[in-house]
Amino acid sequence: MDKVGYIARKEVRHILRDPRSLMIAILIPILMTLLYGYAINLDTKNIKLAVLDFDRTVDSRELVAKFYNSGYFLEPETTPILSDPERILKSGQAHAVLIMPSGFAKAVTNFSQYELGMLIDGADANVAAATASYSRIVMGRFIEDRLPSGFELPGVRISQQVLYNSDLESSHFFVPGLIAVILMMISALLTSVTIAREKETGTMEQLLTSPVSPRQIIIGKVIPYIALALLDAVLILVFAVLHFGVPFAGSVTLLLFFGLIYIVAALSLGILISTLVATQQVAMMMAQLVTVLPSVMLSGYIFEIKNMPAVLRYVSHIVPARYFIRIIRGIMLKGSDMSVLWGEAAFLVVLTVVLLAIASKRFQLKIG
Amino acid sequence: MSIVEVSNLYKTYGPFEAVDNFSFSANKGEILSLVGPDGAGKTSIFRAVCGLIKYDSGQIKIASFDVSRDFEKIKPLLGYMPQTFSLYPDLSVEENLYFYAGLFGLKRQQFDEKKKLLYQFSGLGPFHNRHAGALSGGMKQKLALSCALVHDPEVFVLDEPTTGVDPLSRRQFWDILKNLRAEGSAIIVSTPYIDELELSDRVIFIYRGSKMAEGTPGELVQKFVGQVYQLDLLPTSERMQQLNKIEGITSRRFGASVHIYTRGSHTIEEYHDDLRRIGIDPDLITPVQPELEDTFIQFMGN
Structure with missing residues (x-):
């Protein structure tokens, strides 16, 4: 456990000393929240x-x-x-x-x-x-x-009523989903880049001759990013509730619990990517392609899944964000609990376990 | 007493045979040098010894543990310095040392004591707060060596540690290696510098993944076949071209002069006419004793 601590502390130093990853981790989530909260405004007013x-x-x-x-x-x-x-x-x-x-x-x-x-x-x-x-x-x-009270107009009247997000505010719809996208980005992109960096600069060679197990390296490396991802999630949540007035109807604990499972899925993807690439550049591109893009496009975040072509609809089943976005929207906007979320939760857990299993099998202590 | 035993090692990358039936052993209190051109397989051998790559066949044993099976038991015995600088450039000298000390299980107090010693021999003390990325080439290598030394390993594997390092730092580096040898460590090192071979106890010539020759520097010099002559003229490319056209002799640049090798029992007198024809005065040619570099070139040429 000591060794995990040494690796985690070293990783924190890397993060704090690299303006690039710090910017990705803190500035981009805030920028994206503003962008999605304001600019992507589907409300027609004025x-x-x-x-x-x-x-x-x-x-x-x-x-x-x-x-x-x-x-x-x-x-x-x-x-x-x-x-x-x-x-x-x-x-x-x-x-x-x-x-x-x-x-x-x-x-x-x-x-x-x-x-x-x-x-x-x-x-x-x-x-x-x-x-x-x-x-x-x-x-x-x-x-x-x-109309006098109790008086009704003859004939059929269509009565429309909007439930949940009754203000029909886009930001209420987008910001919770944004948490899913940003958690994926921070967890998968930054983890894959940090492991790829050790390979690219040759430090992995030295690290692997030290008496640490692959598990210790991975756990040590991801702990700071889990913390960072959770920090980002809380940042966006606070921003969403206080600034955009997004309601929070359900349980915070339940949300954080699923958030953690989702982060593990994202980290597994990040580790998996890092086993396939040799440089940070490729890791970044691959992570964008495999994690961030699907989380935005194929998760039901912006575009409804049921309107997609059949192929993309099938692909969307293996996008973890698809399940997490439903969970987070359910919890925040509708106050849903396990009794209605169990389906999504089950899919998310299964997907996470599968990803984690593949990732830990693929990550090995050899350089070639 | 041998502590590293490598037998019949094979390593291929696709169709390319990087290491071809290579065997050697390294003893405690000995510096063993591997020398050969780029791509000869030195790095692959070192990486295999350090458990970093899978090899196709053969056996590697360190302190009687098998690398492919009991690598975790070997790690504490092993200090490895890869060819490329492999420390964290954004961490300071001391943070790098502390990180590796931590991974090898040193407690804070043990580290503080070890640190003093390491700073003493490396001269890195005044730079302990500097980021590793901002160090000079020589200091980087000393830091890398310090990190490999932090847990007092019994076997050192150093892949071209002095390449690109200034001559003074190189000498200091080898002084450190000699001290480690005196303490009883086994040191396996590769180098492109022939002068460093003279400081080694044993040398292995390696070419295309195979062992060409092995022995003490003195023994290897004995293996030279033929005569060596020194021509005291600058080895301009025009002159080298003309010399290489003469059948029966081989000419190589040797510092600011030229070494001419004749085959078997042939002597340079037989070629005086050829030399005069290209404007070289045979009086400028003197027979010399073969050096390790001459032997090396001969082995690589065959």
């Missing part, structure tokens, strides 16, 4: 809406106010020429034009038939879809307010 109000009543003005106060819609910056609604869209002054023929006030008092018109700029499909659904929501709320 849709510019022009209004053609032919009704000009208290009621019509109230509806318009409801649109602008909803948080989704904004008034156009310049007052558009309202005689030609299509030109408003073409010139880009607004994304949509709401047209209210006269008779609105009468219709809402008598509950009679009435049709509102809306022109939507379909150039950006996301914005168009959001505009359509948001305006239905605003309309619905307006009518609900007007």
Whole structure:
């Protein structure tokens, strides 16, 4: 155990003295959190809406106010020429034009038939879809307010309700997944690089003639990176909850427990990579290819797995992040516990055990 | 008393035979030098002895333990210095020493005592805080040797420890090796410098993975066949070209002069006409005793 300590302390010195790995370990997770939290924003807000109000009543003005106060819609910056609604869209002054023929006030008092018109700029499909659904929501709320309590509109009403992440904030969705990506990156990439460095610089040759076992070398080398990965996880979690207001509905202990299993899977991958390469450069490229990329692209982090081509869907089964992302999102956003997560947990554990077994079999004390 | 026994060692890399039926033994209190051109198989032999590579067949025993089976028992007996600098450049001199001392199980107090001794012979004391990467070539090698020495091994394996080191540091380095020999260690070293062979107790010439000759420096010189003559003219490439065209003799640069070898019992007088033809005055040629380098070149040439 002493020897593991010597190796771990030496590794800490390497980390502290190498600005490159320190930067990868601390700066990149923070940068990525900011990037994924802000820049990759799938929320459609601030849709510019022009209004053609032919009704000009208290009621019509109230509806318009409801649109602008909803948080989704904004008034156009310049007052558009309202005689030609299509030109408003073409010139880009607004994304949509709401047209209210006269008779609105009468219709809402008598509950009679009435049709509102809306022109939507379909150039950006996301914005168009959001505009359509948001305006239905605003309309619905307006009518609900007007109905006497207990009164229901005749006919079928579609009632949409968003559960979990009810604000539909992208950051709530992305930041927990980001922890999965960053844990993978720190654990796999840095471990494979640190072992490759010993090979590349020849220090492995000296190390292997010392009375240490492969297990001691590996454990000693990964301990600092486990600590670093956990530190990163906590950093991002705190950042996510305090800065982006991501809810944390479930158990922290359960999350850290699965986090540790996931880290072991990632470390095993890192060790496995290091047994296949001779230089740090190749280790870094390989780690990107084998761990970081799949964790982003094939894990359901950004793209839904069920929409992928069959081949990629199968490949995604051996991506540890696939399971961990579901676990972390479940725990953070839904407060899930073992009763619903056991499936993912079982897959993650099996995958980890298999990876660890392969990695420890492959790592041997020979240089050629 | 022999402590290292290597018998019938074979090591191939694909179709390339790096070590071809190589046997040798090394004794306690002895410096054994391996010398041969690059790619002769020295590093492969050393790595096999240090348990770093798998070999195809043969047997390596250190202190009667088999390297391929009981390597863990051998490690504490062994001090290895690889050909390339293999310490951590971002750790200081003392941190490198402390790391290896720790791996070999030295306690803090033992280390502090050992450290003083190592600094004394290596002269690294004033640089103990310097990063290993910032040391000069000679100091790097002394640090590497110190790290290999930290656990008082009985067998030292040093792969070209003085290559690229200045002459003064080389001499100091060999003084350290002689001290270790006096303490009863077995030292196996490879070197490209022939003058260092004269300091060895036994020398093995190795070429293409095979042993060409073995013996004390004195014995090896005796193995020279033919006559050696020294030509006191600068070995310009033009002159060497002309000399090499003369059938029956072999010419080599030898420092600032030329050594000419004749075969068997032939003497240089038989070639005076050829020499005059290329403008060389035979009076500038004198017979000399063969040196170890002449013998080495002859073995490598065959």
